[in-house]
Amino acid sequence: MGTTMTASPATVVSRAVSSVRDIPLNRIRESNSNPRRAFDEAKLRELANNIKLHGVLQAILVRPTRDGEDGKYELVAGARRFRASKLAGKETIPATVRDLTDAECREIQLIENLQRTDIHELDEGIGYRSLMDLKPDFYTVETIAVQVAKSPSYVKGRISLADLIPAAQTAFYEGKLTVAHALELARLQPADQERALMECFPGHRSTHFDSQGPRGRSDDRPTASRLDRTRNSPRLEERPF
Helix, strand or coil, rough: CCCCCCCHHHHHHHEEECCCEEEEHEEEEECCCCCCCCCCCHHHHHHHEEEEEEECCCCCCEEECCCCCCEEEEEEEHHHHHHHHCCCCEEEEEEEEECCCCCHHHHHHHHHHHHHCCHHHHHHHHHHHHHHHCCCCCCCCHHHHHHHHHCCHHHHHHHHHHHHHHHHHHHHHHCCHHHHHHHHHCCCCCHHHHHHHHHCCCCCCCEEECCCCCCCCCCCCCCHHHHHHHCCCHHHHHHCC
């Protein structure tokens, strides 16, 4: 996506900000609340090689661990730099320490993830919805649209992707659904999404989605005509997104 979002004022003005310091990597643990789960191993190795030559050019952000263990930190932002530093064989990493609440930590993590240039459309929508759930008075469709320089209808469309049933999310992540098809499915009720998947993917079952796709097809993506035949599903060319 590559756009710049800013956190709410209460998070921007953190209550305790330290100067950058070098912290041993073995004193930092990754956060369970980080929305990013997948990392491109080739790009991590590329970054690790760069760190070997030039070091870490931008400090990561950490906070003291909530369990109160002295000298231990939780990673808030900078997971790629943290992992790449390990690959590069570094023992320490430059870090800024802030005393953040759980809500502030979550907000910063969501914004960092949304600023990735390679973010998946579904992750983008889940991120927008999570921010709105976290701070509904600050994050609305309109304020998010302004921050990411997109139209409100674009933001609404991305948020709607979070309504996909798990099997549809899997198909979308695996590239078996285009963005247009995913938007169409997201407009349906869960039971209708299930029926649409069964029609578009003959091998689909409610308790299992074959990651290899239906047999005997060279292209596993659903056709527009198949989605159009699903009850209550508008035609793709009529979508408002």
